[in-house]
Amino acid sequence: MQLPKDQEELLKNLEILINQTYEVEKEFIELKNILNGVIEFLPQALWVIDRNGEIIVQNEKAKKFKFIPKEGEIEIDGKFYLVQSSNIKDKKIISATDITEQKRNERLIAMGQMAAHLAHEIRNPIGSISILLSVLRKNCDKEIIDDMKSAIFRVERIIKSTLLFSKGIQPKIKEFELSELEKELKNSIKYYSHSKEIKFLFFLPPIKIKADFDLLLLVLQNMIFNAIDAIEEDEKDFGIVEVLYENSDKFHIINIYDSGKDFEDKTILFEAFKSTKTKGNGLGLALSLEIIKAHGGEIKLSDKKKGFKIFLPKT
Secondary structure: OOOOHHHHHHHHHHHHHHHHHHHHHHHHHHHHHHHHHHHHHOOOEEEEEOOOOOEEEEOHHHHOOOOOOOOEEEEEOOEEEEEEEEEEOOEEEEEEEEOHHHHHHHHHHHHHHHHHHHHHHHHHHHHHHHHHHHHHOOOOOHHHHHHHHHHHHHHHHHHHHHHHHHHOOOOOOEEEEOOHHHHHHHHHHHOOOOOOEEEEEEEOOOOEEEEOHHHHHHHHHHHHHHHHHHHHHOOOOEEEEEEEEEEOOOEEEEEEEEOOOOOOOHHHOOOOOOOOOOOOOOOHHHHHHHHHHHOOOEEEEOOOOOEEEEEEEOO
16 A cells, blocks of 8 residues: 555655664764773763762763862872862863872972982081091091091981982993992991991902993992891891892893892882881982983892892993
């Protein structure tokens, strides 16, 4: 049975409309998926709230929160967030940006400035004490004087490290033989007091490298002194510290191993002003990393023995 022409035209238009509706729905779903992808891609936690306070959209970062935070800076589980909001018609959009690293940097800058000021204030009297000790050496007990010089050496290192950390690292690259560092390191060890018997093994061959001699010496001193402290805190009555060169195609590698107490928290090893040791101010490893980075290298934990691997690029 053939339909009247007007009904046939109506059915045809209805079919076109249905097909267009399917296409619109398909595009809407695709657009919604893209929007959800964008929301998930955002670095912030994000909520969209309706007029009744109900959540209608949130990304995975937002789901990790146990509540919808209020505006301003907040701290949750040791992390800092900046919470902001805006209104679009009857919807409220809330975002929470992780500013932990920013807060950490601000704190480090403030601590560094304060430490640098204290270091400047301490440097002059320490210098005067060192001169007086040289005069007293002739008339006082040599062992007492050596203990005092050892203590001053430690303070001077802290001052130097603090000033370097606060003003930034600018290496003065020169060519020298790696073996030249060994003599300086052995001399430094004499001034770093320890009560246990420690064997020091060096393999720093007379090969040419390009680096800042004084800064690289400071890095190795920091590493060795940390190794000594770890042995002092260990239960054993003796220990071994190894400073060994390793060659590779692209890097000069210096390994520093010790037989002392293991690292308590590897996650904070290179964080400034944080330390699990009874000695130190938490600057040694942080400064060492900055120095090696300034040379274009890196420091890694050894996966074979307890210690570190220093990578210096060959130039």
